[in-house]
Amino acid sequence: MPGPSPAARRTVLKGAALAGAAGLGAAACSTDSKLGRAQVPTPTEPVDLGPADAVPVGGAKLYRDQRLIVSCPKEGEYKAFSAQCTHAGCALDKIVGNEGNCPCHGSRFDVTTGKALVGPATVPLPEVAIKAEGGSLIAGPDA
Numbered sequence: 001m002p003g004p005s006p007a008a009r010r011t012v013l014k015g016a017a018l019a020g021a022a023g024l025g026a027a028a029c030s031t032d033s034k035l036g037r038a039q040v041p042t043p044t045e046p047v048d049l050g051p052a053d054a055v056p057v058g059g060a061k062l063y064r065d066q067r068l069i070v071s072c073p074k075e076g077e078y079k080a081f082s083a084q085c086t087h088a089g090c091a092l093d094k095i096v097g098n099e100g101n102c103p104c105h106g107s108r109f110d111v112t113t114g115k116a117l118v119g120p121a122t123v124p125l126p127e128v129a130i131k132a133e134g135g136s137l138i139a140g141p142d143a
């Protein structure tokens with residue numbers, strides 16, 4: 001009994017190769033295993049960030065472990081944002097100027113507004129409530 005013609009077999013093999021390449025591409029683009037992704041990008045409980053004066057006036061500080069960015073536009077005034085990139089969920093790794101940097105695909109965010117300045121991210125970082133209390137910064141719900 002004759003099998004499929006050589007041309008039909010080539011078509012099937014070519015399709016399988018393309019599907020395999022597409023699968024590899026998706027795996028290479030995944031960031032889930034690279035830097036982890038929090039289930040929720042913002043704190044679900046109040047978080048004590050320590051001394052308020054650790055955030056420079058006119059600047060910002062990245063709290064890596066808490067996945068937060070806090071900026072201080074003027075004395076005694078603080079703004080906090082999730083430090084989890086809105087593109088694919090990587091944690092921002094540093095602040096350059098007043099921009100939070102995502103190491104995965106290069107997105108940049110304004111640390112005073114959370115706005116996405118450079119893509120691929122287009123969605124701003126979620127804002128997190130924050131207050132200074134007794135010289136310490138408390139971020140998250142009820143702040």
Ligand code: FES
Binds near residue numbers: 085089090104121
């Ligand atoms: S996860 Fe892709 S730019 Fe941040």
